[in-house]
Amino acid sequence: MGRRKIYTDDLNPEIKRLYTEENLSMYAISQETGVHPQVVKRKLISMGIEVRNKSEAMKLFYSKKSGK
Numbered sequence: 001m002g003r004r005k006i007y008t009d010d011l012n013p014e015i016k017r018l019y020t021e022e023n024l025s026m027y028a029i030s031q032e033t034g035v036h037p038q039v040v041k042r043k044l045i046s047m048g049i050e051v052r053n054k055s056e057a058m059k060l061f062y063s064k065k066s067g068k
Contacts, residue, residue, distance in 0.1 A: 011035065015043050023060055026051070 011033050018024045018032060019040075026044070030037040044051050052060065 012043060012047060015040055016047055016049060019044055019049065023064070025057060025061070 014033065015029055018029045019026070024032070026037045026040045029040045033040070041051060
């Protein structure tokens with residue numbers, strides 16, 4: 001038995017919007033869309049979107065938490 005292929009191309013616009021406009025994390029996007037965080041990361045990279053490094057992600061997280 002092979003792995004089940006998940007077709008996520010129709011999610012590309014939503015993944016892009018959530019990451020770039022809503023500033024959600026890859027994990028939060030995966031929870032929202034029902035796909036694995038690594039799939040979200042691969043989709044972002046394939047669309048030419050630079051993914052945040054750990055430091056950028058933490059700054060964004062704490063700025064949201066503090067209300068800035």
